[in-house]
Amino acid sequence: MLTLAELEVRRGATRVLRGIDLEVRRGEIVALIGANGAGKTTTLHAISGLLPVQAGRILLDSEEGEPLRLDRMPATEVVARGVIQCPEGRQLFAGLTVLENLLLGAYRRSDREEVKRDLARMAELFPVLGERRGQNAGSLSGGEQMMLAIARALMARPRLLLLDEPSLGLAPQMVDRIFETILALNREGVTMLLVEQNALAALEIAHRAYVLETGRIVRSGPGSALLDDPRVRAAYLGLGT
Amino acid sequence: MSAYFLQQLLNGLMLGSLYALIAIGFSMIYGIVRLINFAHGDLLMVGAFTTLGLAATGLVPWWAIAFLVLITGALSGIAIERVAIRPMRGAPQVTGFIATLAVSVVIENGGLILLSGQPRTFLFPEIMRSRVTVGPASVAAVDLVIIGSTLLLCVLLLLFVRGTRLGRAMRALADNLLAARLMGIDVDRTIMAAFAIGSAFAAFAGLLWGGRFGQIDPLIGFAPGLKAFVACVIGGVGSIGGAVLGGYLLGLAEVMFVGMLPPVYSGYRDAFVFATLILVLLLMPNGLLGRPEEDRA
Numbered sequence: 001m002l003t004l005a006e007l008e009v010r011r012g013a014t015r016v017l018r019g020i021d022l023e024v025r026r027g028e029i030v031a032l033i034g035a036n037g038a039g040k041t042t043t044l045h046a047i048s049g050l051l052p053v054q055a056g057r058i059l060l061d062s063e064e065g066e067p068l069r070l071d072r073m074p075a076t077e078v079v080a081r082g083v084i085q086c087p088e089g090r091q092l093f094a095g096l097t098v099l100e101n102l103l104l105g106a107y108r109r110s111d112r113e114e115v116k117r118d119l120a121r122m123a124e125l126f127p128v129l130g131e132r133r134g135q136n137a138g139s140l141s142g143g144e145q146m147m148l149a150i151a152r153a154l155m156a157r158p159r160l161l162l163l164d165e166p167s168l169g170l171a172p173q174m175v176d177r178i179f180e181t182i183l184a185l186n187r188e189g190v191t192m193l194l195v196e197q198n199a200l201a202a203l204e205i206a207h208r209a210y211v212l213e214t215g216r217i218v219r220s221g222p223g224s225a226l227l228d229d230p231r232v233r234a235a236y237l238g239l240g241t
Numbered sequence: 242m243s244a245y246f247l248q249q250l251l252n253g254l255m256l257g258s259l260y261a262l263i264a265i266g267f268s269m270i271y272g273i274v275r276l277i278n279f280a281h282g283d284l285l286m287v288g289a290f291t292t293l294g295l296a297a298t299g300l301v302p303w304w305a306i307a308f309l310v311l312i313t314g315a316l317s318g319i320a321i322e323r324v325a326i327r328p329m330r331g332a333p334q335v336t337g338f339i340a341t342l343a344v345s346v347v348i349e350n351g352g353l354i355l356l357s358g359q360p361r362t363f364l365f366p367e368i369m370r371s372r373v374t375v376g377p378a379s380v381a382a383v384d385l386v387i388i389g390s391t392l393l394l395c396v397l398l399l400l401f402v403r404g405t406r407l408g409r410a411m412r413a414l415a416d417n418l419l420a421a422r423l424m425g426i427d428v429d430r431t432i433m434a435a436f437a438i439g440s441a442f443a444a445f446a447g448l449l450w451g452g453r454f455g456q457i458d459p460l461i462g463f464a465p466g467l468k469a470f471v472a473c474v475i476g477g478v479g480s481i482g483g484a485v486l487g488g489y490l491l492g493l494a495e496v497m498f499v500g501m502l503p504p505v506y507s508g509y510r511d512a513f514v515f516a517t518l519i520l521v522l523l524l525m526p527n528g529l530l531g532r533p534e535e536d537r538a
Binding site: 048050075076078079080084085087091092093094095096100103104105107108152156 | 406409410412413416417419420421422423424425426427532
């Protein structure tokens with residue numbers, strides 16, 4: 001569904017991504033793990049059209065046959081093609097209500113009836129959001145905010161969901177719940193690219209995974225295989241060999 | 242309530258309405274681009290001279306003049322954004338400030354060259370100048386028109402930002418730029434809309450200002466622009482409700498200082514205005530309704 005080929009991205013004078021290749025197939029959860037500063041968030045921002053691409057390509061399969069060049073599209077177009085990012089640190093509209101946040105998730109959609117139906121679905125999926133629809137997003141707890149961030153992204157009806165550090169700053173119990181939710185959504189057919197520092201949790205649910213180190217992909221393979229890889233275990237899982 | 246007090250109250254509400262109309266634009270624009278548009282006050286002048294020009298033809302009815310002034314203001318605001326603000330996006334904030342200051346100098350001096358510094362008179366139609374009795378007080382009809390039309394515009398603006406897709410996008414953009422882009426909001430178009438609406442309001446204030454005080458010149462926007470900026474800071478920069486509140490507080494304070502204190506002090510009205518500002522900021526550094534804001538280039 002999504003292919004990154006030889007992708008290079010700079011931030012200022014620094015080459016953050018030094019030619020990475022990555023593929024996400026329909027129906028998969030693909031994890032991208034790596035240390036702080038490896039370039040994980042930069043990868044997602046490049047896909048979302050927030051950062052200019054220096055070299056290489058970002059291709060998205062399209063129904064019309066020819067893949068689309070996401071690297072040449074502005075952010076508004078990328079969203080319109082169903083590639084939706086749920087950003088690091090949640091980035092909710094803190095001063096707007098829960099309902100308004102959800103409606104903004106559906107900003108590019110014009111099918112009003114379906115949007116209404118999706119709002120009802122979000123209230124089922126995350127009952128607390130239904131109860132607090134009139135409350136400001138900034139007044140929710142950390143876990144509730146994460147649910148709202150995911151629900152807001154789902155309101156866009158993503159073909160591909162880019163999840164950036166969904167477990168960041170959450171209590172362990174809440175992390176479990178979020179990962180359960182991610183798995184459940186995937187079973188319903190949402191394809192995902194998951195960026196995580198919590199490598200163990202990410203590798204456990206991912207079909208395949210890539211390890212990013214200072215702008216290069218250094219390992220890739222099925223999640224379970226990487227869990228057994230001695231170098232990955234030592235560097236990212238804090239486990240001995 | 243004494244007749245005198247009611248009279249002063251109405252005067253204060255009238256002046257406050259004018260400040261509020263200008264302050265709304267300051268705040269909307271700051272909220273989205275984190276930039277004080279120093280040329281904003283000059284849109285008052287643009288509105289006043291547009292009114293004068295249209296009224297002088299004698300062909301355009303007043304309701305149409307009001308509509309055309311709003312349009313002219315909106316187009317001027319869009320032009321300012323295109324010429325001076327958009328190219329500065331991503332530059333340090335100071336650069337943007339100086340760019341808008343330059344636009345202000347260009348508009349004012351362009352006005353002086355094209356229109357001359359000679360003050361000109363324009364008058365609202367007879368009916369607007371007639372006196373109306375409100376309880377024990379009597380006011381010019383124009384004052385009630387100013388208060389009424391400001392309230393109407395505020396209600397329309399509130400319905401717009403709360404109830405429409407574009408209005409929601411504006412608030413989203415002011416709240417969180419990154420998230421707004423990730424929702425697929427067209428940032429350029431939304432910024433343009435904010436400039437259009439804020440500037441239309443300021444130009445409309447120009448129509449009212451000219452009609453109320455009778456004389457206009459190309460530098461007429463400077464002082465009200467500064468006061469409206471103060472109003473906007475008092476209310477909390479970036480908050481539309483704060484701008485309206487600040488505008489009315491400032492208008493009322495100004496009139497009350499002059500009306501209630503012994504006449505010797507009336508020359509110090511602006512000193513009182515700025516003392517109020519300092520006091521508010523000492524007690525509430527973010528203004529009455531403002532929230533602490535992150536920096537944004």
